[in-house]
Structures are given as C-alpha cells and as structure tokens.
Amino acid sequence: MDFSVLYIGSGQATWNGAVPLAKTGVKIGVIEESQYGGVCSNKGCNAKIILDKPLQLIDQIKALQGRGLEGVPTVNWEDLMAHKHELIVPQDQHGKDRLDKAGITTIHGHAEFVDAHTVRVGEKTVTANKIVIATGLRPHRLNIPGAENFANSTDFLSLPHMPEHVTILGGGFVAIEFATIASAVGAKVDVITRGNQILKQFPKEYVASVQADLKQSGVRFIPDMNVAKAEKNADGSLTLFGPKEFQLTTDYVLDATGRIPNHDQLNLEAAGVKANARGIEVNEYLQTNVPNIFAAGDALDKSIPKLTPTAAFESRYLAAKFMGTNEGPIAYPAISEIVFTSPRIAQVGVHLDEAKAKPEQYEVVSASYDGDWYRQVENEQGAKLALIFDCQTDRLVGAAEMANAAEETINTIVPYVQMALTKEELNDFVYVFPSIAYTLQRRLPLV
Numbered sequence: 001m002d003f004s005v006l007y008i009g010s011g012q013a014t015w016n017g018a019v020p021l022a023k024t025g026v027k028i029g030v031i032e033e034s035q036y037g038g039v040c041s042n043k044g045c046n047a048k049i050i051l052d053k054p055l056q057l058i059d060q061i062k063a064l065q066g067r068g069l070e071g072v073p074t075v076n077w078e079d080l081m082a083h084k085h086e087l088i089v090p091q092d093q094h095g096k097d098r099l100d101k102a103g104i105t106t107i108h109g110h111a112e113f114v115d116a117h118t119v120r121v122g123e124k125t126v127t128a129n130k131i132v133i134a135t136g137l138r139p140h141r142l143n144i145p146g147a148e149n150f151a152n153s154t155d156f157l158s159l160p161h162m163p164e165h166v167t168i169l170g171g172g173f174v175a176i177e178f179a180t181i182a183s184a185v186g187a188k189v190d191v192i193t194r195g196n197q198i199l200k201q202f203p204k205e206y207v208a209s210v211q212a213d214l215k216q217s218g219v220r221f222i223p224d225m226n227v228a229k230a231e232k233n234a235d236g237s238l239t240l241f242g243p244k245e246f247q248l249t250t251d252y253v254l255d256a257t258g259r260i261p262n263h264d265q266l267n268l269e270a271a272g273v274k275a276n277a278r279g280i281e282v283n284e285y286l287q288t289n290v291p292n293i294f295a296a297g298d299a300l301d302k303s304i305p306k307l308t309p310t311a312a313f314e315s316r317y318l319a320a321k322f323m324g325t326n327e328g329p330i331a332y333p334a335i336s337e338i339v340f341t342s343p344r345i346a347q348v349g350v351h352l353d354e355a356k357a358k359p360e361q362y363e364v365v366s367a368s369y370d371g372d373w374y375r376q377v378e379n380e381q382g383a384k385l386a387l388i389f390d391c392q393t394d395r396l397v398g399a400a401e402m403a404n405a406a407e408e409t410i411n412t413i414v415p416y417v418q419m420a421l422t423k424e425e426l427n428d429f430v431y432v433f434p435s436i437a438y439t440l441q442r443r444l445p446l447v
C-alpha cells in the first residue's frame, strides 16, 4: 500500500487530525483538487470575518457619536477587499506547507474511487489501508431558468465592487451574514425567502430583534416567495419572476440557498460506500459501511451543525482512533454556534426555544444587559443573555446571547456547559475586571 491513511480533501476535517497523526510516523497522503486548507481558510469563515469586522467597528463607533466620538468612518470596499486578498491568498500555500512540514504527501487533483483501497487522481492511482472522505460541501444552485447568472458565496467574498442593489435568495447563515455586510457597505438589499422565518436554528426572539435592526437599516425582506426564473437585461441587471406577478429588477443576485455534498463526484459506487443527499452515512465511529473507509466534517450525514469546530473535532477523533488512543465512539461535547450579524447571536448546548417550550424540564434565567455600567461604556443597547438550567439537577445545560461580543461570552460559557456546573459553582470564578466575562458573572442567578 502507498499510504497507511489517505485523506480526500485538505480542509479542517483533514489537517487537524492528519498533522498530529503524521508526527507519530504514520504514512499519510492528502488529495486536494482545489485550495489547500479547504473552504474555511480560503472561501468561508476567514474571508467573511475580514469583511465583517471593520463593519462591526463602525457600528460601535456609531453608538458613541456624541459620547466622545465624532464622525463615522466610511467603508472603502475595494481597499477592504484588497486587505482580504492579502490575508487570504497565502492560505492555500500555508495549508500545503502545514502538510509538507508534517511529512504528509500531497497530491493535487480530483480523487475518485477505483475500489475500497484504491483512488484515482488523473492518470495516477494510489492505494491505502484506510481512507478518510473529507470532501465537504459546495454551494447549491437553484434549479430555475436563469440561475446561471446568480453569484454564490465564493463570488461574493471576492466581489470587486459592491453593486448598488443586491438581492439575496435564502434565509440561512450565508444569506443573513452577507445581507448584513452588503447593507453596512451601503447597498440596497433584498432578502427573498421561500418560508417566513430566517436563521431557524437560533432563538426566535433574538432573530426577530436582529431582523428588525436589518429592516431599520433598509434591508427589505420578501417572505413566502419561490423565485421561478431570472432574465438578464441588456444593461447587465437581472429581473426575477415569481408567482402572483412578482417581478424584481436588481444588479446582483446571491444564491444562498444552502450547500450540497461533493460526494456525488467521488465514484463512491466503485468502493460500495453508502451516502445520501445529506452526506456520507457513518456509524458512531465515523466509519462507513465499508470497514476501511471513514468520513469526517461537512461531508458527513450528521445531525450536529456542519461547522469548522465540529469538522476539526471529528478529524482529531479519527486521528486518536487511528493512533489507538481512543477506541470508543465519538462523544461530541456541547456544540456552540454563532451567526455574525450585528449584534451577533451565539448559543451553546440546549437551544433557548426548546428550553422555553419545556418549562417542566428547563429553567431559563434571562437577563438584559441594559443598565449594566460596562455595556454603557460602549453604549450598547438591547444585548440579551439567557442561561438554561436543568430543573432536576440545577446544572447549566445551555446559553444564548445576542450582543456585540456574543462570541466571547458564549466561549466563556462553553466549558461551564460542558462541565454542567451548578449555579453555586458558576460563582467560583475570579475574572479580570472590567471585562465582558465579569459582566456575565454579574448576570448569574446567585449574584
């Protein structure tokens, strides 16, 4: 065999585990058809946050107008994009260097199964004892006439100039994060959804508040609309058509209707690996129905969110399994997630809406930060936190926050939920002061 372990794909689901595994002397190969490091490093989280962060700063500066700050900076999208390119373009090479340095063999090209131990890349075939499918997702494209004129998230993240009028299809993460960015940069933004709810996995109350803020800043939401076709006009604009004579002309359409697995291009049948429209089917050891073939990351059919930290966790789990240091099934910790709106919404563990629906099982301790002196320093209005306790054990099982720094608060809470601390134990920490985490402790039920 050419390799002990062969990974297909080089994203978070691969390198987090492959690098430490290679350091133990295991012979590893990685096949990547596009950029090393995968979506997050090259066309996902990292690029998005570079474009988002300065816009969040502007919001914070706006909140302090007349309170010591005068004048609001304007965004120069072209310069911001150049800054993004400067940081993101080298990621492909960094991704390859990381693998090279660990002694991993990299192969650039499209991988397809020949059989359960053999993979073809162009003219070449390679063999391995174990194979990990970590091929991720690609943008879904609406199946309607004219959809070839729509942009996807990768296009938006390299948009050279912000169009005057941006229309976004979908109400998930990409749709709402990119609507936030486009609107803050000054575009007129429409968000068209086939249902009437956006960001379904986040607390309804917080989502309604963020949506109201977006509306206030000019974003127009068009719910319950299935766009049926698009036509390109002579001036380059696009006209969308829908039922009940719906018609909308815009400069740019972003198709943010989700992401689909790449496994349909792997010739899985040759290896006999089972998969469905959601991803590769695995057991609790991330093993497919073919014993020497495993899968990790976004490529999986899984119920937990398809995110960078979950892909990285699965990658490390598989490496530990291959090293023989973890023989057990995968045991996911409390999962946290965030949507980068302004303010952010973040959560960990049991979801707030589920807790509210089951008062006999969960106690919800809600707190508003309004009036909190440290939030007044930044004049932040409307920030909210909810802590969720299990009624029987009195232990913390979840939390949600809507605030500018929600990522930091929720990260502070992640270990508490993971360790299922009691209210008393939550008070046994001494934080630096003044700080966001200290503010959080002031919101705990016993204080």
Ligand SMILES: Cc1cc2nc3c(=O)[nH]c(=O)nc-3n(C[C@H](O)[C@H](O)[C@H](O)COP(=O)(O)OP(=O)(O)OC[C@H]3O[C@@H](n4cnc5c(N)ncnc54)[C@H](O)[C@@H]3O)c2cc1C
Residues within 6 Å of the ligand: 008, 009, 010, 011, 012, 013, 014, 031, 032, 033, 034, 035, 036, 037, 038, 039, 040, 041, 043, 044, 045, 046, 048, 109, 110, 111, 112, 134, 135, 136, 137, 153, 174, 262, 265, 266, 296, 297, 298, 299, 306, 307, 308, 309, 311
């Ligand atoms: C716009 C956007 C923003 C995001 N923001 C966040 C965020 O803020 N926080 C967060 O946690 N997550 C975010 N995500 C999700 C995150 O990027 C993914 O969960 C993560 O990248 C999954 O890693 P992965 O290794 O499973 O897959 P990927 O990163 O998709 O890697 C799979 C790799 O496999 C390669 N590949 C596929 N098929 C083949 C083949 N046949 N042969 C060879 N190579 C192949 C692909 O080229 C790709 O490089 C975002 C995603 C997008 C699109």
Ligand SMILES: NC(=O)c1ccc[n+]([C@@H]2O[C@H](COP(=O)([O-])OP(=O)(O)OC[C@H]3O[C@@H](n4cnc5c(N)ncnc54)[C@H](O)[C@@H]3O)[C@@H](O)[C@H]2O)c1
Residues within 6 Å of the ligand: 142, 169, 170, 171, 172, 173, 174, 175, 177, 193, 194, 198, 199, 256, 257, 258, 259, 305, 306, 307, 337, 338, 339, 340
């Ligand atoms: N902050 C973050 O962690 C972050 C940010 C961006 C993306 N991501 C990840 O990237 C992935 C993709 O995000 P996304 O926003 O593309 O997908 P998504 O699944 O979050 O949202 C897709 C949206 O498109 C709608 N939709 C689906 N099919 C449709 C159709 N035929 N017609 C009209 N609307 C349709 C859905 O109702 C939903 O509102 C997710 O796995 C997400 O976890 C995460």
